[in-house]
């Protein structure tokens with residue numbers, strides 16, 4: 001029911017046509033691949049859900065769950081800086097930070113990914129529509145930045161679900177819905193891969209699309 005309420009919220013915001021399209025796509029999307037990857041087809045694009053380490057991804061860009069200083073931290077942020085090498089921090093120092101819900105891009109240095117898109121998710125302090133909008137914005141701005149760089153494949157971690165405390169189920173629902181909406185409008189991006197660090201996060205993301213489809217539709 002939480003998911004249904006969230007879905008209704010999106011409905012109010014984006015209008016009925018887009019939601020109907022999203023519902024249709026989500027309805028036939030979950031495909032279980034043999035190697036433990038779940039695929040969701042959105043037109044000619046694909047959303048993948050997989051368990052793993054974001055620093056190892058070979059997508060053109062990986063997304064960093066950063067903080068507003070962009071000067072590093074723990075979690076995904078620490079892992080990405082360690083894997084990319086000190087040149088990444090040097091470039092981040094030139095950027096002057098990033099607002100919550102916004103995103104900026106740097107090179108990937110020693111990573112397989114050519115680019116790192118740094119976004120800042122909200123700190124969770126209880127259910128609040130403005131917090132949810134900031135999480136949506138973090139995903140959407142990351143994809144807008146990717147589009148502007150003509151990046152075609154992007155890997156995301158579960159933004160805000162670690163140090164920032166966003167509950168996994170709610171975060172998964174916001175993340176998937178925002179990405180699906182974006183890919184429907186921008187088929188130039190061919191692959192969005194959610195790289196979930198543990199089984200619990202993967203399961204939350206696998207459950208999210210079911211919840212986005214109201215019962216009986």
Ligand code: AR6
Pocket residue numbers: 052053054055065066067072073074075076077078079121157158159160161162163164165166195196197198201
């Ligand atoms: N690959 C994929 N996911 C990971 C990895 C990894 N290598 N490591 C952790 N996770 P967090 P936030 C998962 O805390 O909540 C930093 O200090 C983790 O299990 O990295 O947005 C920043 O500098 C969780 O599900 O990011 C900020 O200060 C998810 O990634 C702050 O933390 C996000 O956890 C941002 O907090």
